[in-house]
Amino acid sequence: MSTDAPAPSPAGPPADIFAFRQAMHDNAQEPEGPGRNAGAERLLAEAERSGEAAFVVEGLIHLLQTYNFSSEQDKMFVPFARLLRMWDERPEDFDEEDTHRLFWMFKWVSSGMTDQPHIPLAAMEKWLGEMERRYRLAGHSERAVRQAEYHIAEHVGDDARAARAYAAWRAAERDATSDCHACELRGQGSWEAGHGDDDAALELWAPVLGGVHTCAHEPHATLAESLLPLLRLGRVDEARSNHLRGHRMVRRMESMRFAFARHVEFCALTGNEARGLELLAERPAYLADRGEPSSLMAYLAVTALLTRRLAGLGLGAEPVVGPPEAGGAGREWTVAELGAYAEREALALAGRFDARNGTAAVSAGVRERMAREPLAERLPLGLRVGRPVRRSAPPAAPAAGAAAPPAAGAPAARPGVAELLASARELTEARRPDAVRAWADAARAAVQAGTELPVRDRAEVAAHRAMHPDTADGEVAALFGTAAGLFETAGDPGQAEVARARAAFALAREGRTDDALAAVAEPCARALALHAEGRATAAEAATALICRARIHTMRGDGASGTADSAEAVAAVADFAAPYADDPRVAGRIAEAYELQAELAARRGEREAAAALYEQAVDGYAAAGVPWYAVRAQSALGGIASRLGDRGTAERAVRGALEHSAVHAQPAGQAGLHLQLADVLCNTGRDGEGAEHLLEAALWADEAGDSADTGAWARHHLGGALLRLGRAAEAAAVLEDALADLSADQHGEGAVVQTRWWLGDALGRLGEHKQAAEQYVLAAGIAAHWPRDGARDHAMLATLAAQSLSAGELDTQAARAYERAGALWRDLGDVPAVIRTLRARAWLALRPEQAGTAAGRALMAEAERELTAALATTAGSGGQDTAEPGGTQVRGGRRDVLLAELAATHRQTGDLITAAVGSTPHDPDESAAGAARTAYEEGLAHVVRAVTGFAELGPDCRDEYTGAQLLAAWLEADLGRPGAAARRARAVLAAYADDDTATETSESRRDEAQALLNYAGTEAAGS
Missing domain, CATH: 1.25.40 (Serine Threonine Protein Phosphatase 5, Tetratricopeptide repeat)
Known part of the structure; x- marks a missing residue:
């Protein structure tokens, strides 16, 4: 057992299989690693004390699952052999699910043997044959068998056999023992990429990368596999996106070392060596965990590649994080030392594999990987690095008449002093x-x-x-x-x-x-x-x-x-x-215009300043020194933006960027890219703006300005990515931005907005608890803001409640909604208060919450508050600010309240019927009677909603049709098909004159037609 495993529980064997399964389920939710493995070992020991074979079978299966997805994969083979022996001796101890898992795990064992150099090749072939025999006897497809054979052949370098197995794998029929679609596609794409067809690989991976096929470890692994093929094809934007998405997914998963290695490799080959160092520092144990030698070998190989790149940049003496074991504990490492260690260890492991396989394929692959050359010289990621790698400035442009550079591959002749002086004089004469x-x-x-x-x-x-x-x-x-x-x-x-x-x-x-x-x-x-x-x-x-x-x-x-x-x-x-005809003097005249513009701007004369800056820019160009117009162009861009002249602003800043390339000063480049991004994003061009924000962040880091300009760039980049629907990338960038943003330096508003955006991004990724944390932190800052900011505080509290609810943290969500409701009440925003009451009502229906009575009471409270507000409201007040979940109408305050009242009736009816555990058709007459009573009561509320939405007119058409359809289904369930049909026809009539085809209108039309068909069938039957 693991040395980290606690002593077996003194509680003895589990009480029943259901409690035991719950314990295994709870253990499976723990993070991958020795702790979870120790828990599985302890549960197996408890199962063994029970004396019940069923407990032992399920305990072994759980243990195999935890070992397989950890750094201790080498422990998997003994318990599997035991499980297989139990199957051979007493198959009746295995239920249908256990039997399926046993055959499923055959694939893990057969493929996993290739990762362990101490297992002889003959043993691997024997297990493959055993798998084939057992699958055939059990009536399973040979698809999984051929996939396992492919892995063995590909590993040992037998291309002919691998090609045959690959073709047979894809040709065989899929069945219950086949890998999930996502994992299969990853393996198939890797074959194509490994044989030079990156396009075919990406075509195979597209459904996985697009989220069509997923599993617990996909698209995590495929995102990593896609990085180099995308770079080779020049699709650098997708490669960057997949790196940002994929690293977030695998960084906390111990079993994903092979995928993590791909991300380190990506950094080494895209000019992001400093980022690669930070990845190494995240997981130092990856350099030493030996439970899966093949992924250790891959990780060591890319570490050697990264350190070689760093040493080539003159950073061999830089300190780095090294392995915590294998003689490395307690010592300091340099880049050069870590590189030598990683190369030595990677080749040693490769040699063990080759000795086992009888080929040189593994060593050849490792050497090729360690020697790879960059696929992109400089690919900005938008992420901050603690120690940016500074590259030398670009060479000065040759002066007119200078000798041509040497041909590629020819030795570069070092210019002499006379040549350098001549070049300097010519550049001075040209005023460069x-x-x-x-x-x-x-x-x-x-x-x-x-x-x-x-x-x-x-x-x-x-x-x-x-x-x-x-x-x-x-x-x-x-x-x-x-x-x-x-x-x-x-x-x-x-x-x-x-x-x-x-x-x-x-x-x-x-x-x-x-x-x-x-x-x-x-x-x-x-x-x-x-x-x-x-x-x-x-x-x-x-x-x-x-x-x-x-x-x-x-x-x-x-x-x-x-x-x-x-x-x-x-x-x-x-x-x-x-x-003025003298170009040198003309340049000074342009400079005078620039100073006049600056003085006009100080006086608040923006239009005059803009005109003078234009004259300065034109003057520099006429004088033959456009590169000196950068400051004037930047200033013009700022003034034009404030004047609302986005076209001039964009043109000016683009010109500044073009001309500043001669200066190539990182701080200036960062500021200009940030300025242009602001112009672009403010005109809705977030995609192009994001590209400039990436550049701004990179230049700021190179200028040593990560904490100011860099932080602003990442803040805005995260927002742009979120607006573009790229939530995973946005989350990575925003998390990074928060490391540098501070309320004192950047303002509370920037910190709140960043956390707000991050909460939105995490919510879209399904990380609801983490999203709620960001909203709560942002709300804590906004809590003391004056009244205008109080709406932000209330909105953030509401968003936190929504996230907690989505994450099924029901008790916390109910409290958060109650707090949000109090904040909205202080602001006098009745519709927002009502929405929190309705949300609390629905939460009350969830298990272990207050229950149906409490939910109905909250809906009734919402109705009373709306009725009271309507009694004191004239018909022409201003509309309340709309919040998520609210009904949008163009009328005054009274119309908004009426819309919320109708929505409350609709939800009340829905809640009443949803809370009933039966239907009017239940065979139990007592249950059917109770359901009928509840359905009639619910229908009455929904009918009031239909009437309310109808009276509000076209603005509430979708809400009206939604309520009509709910009422129609309730009528049908109550045995009134004619009434249901009439309501369905009313829905179709509502859209009769509408030529647009929105998702909502199409869905409502389809549902109404289905209701008509159903009602017609029911009427005919009766």
């Missing part, structure tokens, strides 16, 4: 931002070569170093000062004054605007004087003036400050106007 990096490369090469650069070049190196984004703010002014001195020495006084003006601007960026204004005055005066003497260009003088103008705009507080700023900007335009 990548000149900054080019001068740094030239300076680095000169140092390595021991070459002393000319003084003019040293001036350029210093100036461009000052412009480098990695240079600390406190160093920028000093570097520009150094550059100024070098330019003076080189005989270039115009550039010297530009450098001094830029040094002054650097002081302003440090917050020292007064010092900056004092420092910039002399460079501006000298630049203008030098220009007048012909010793400085117009562009140099304009640059000095633009530095002064920027300092003023950074300082421009109050009316006088704004006036000074406007005057400084105007001075640039006045000086530059005569030289």
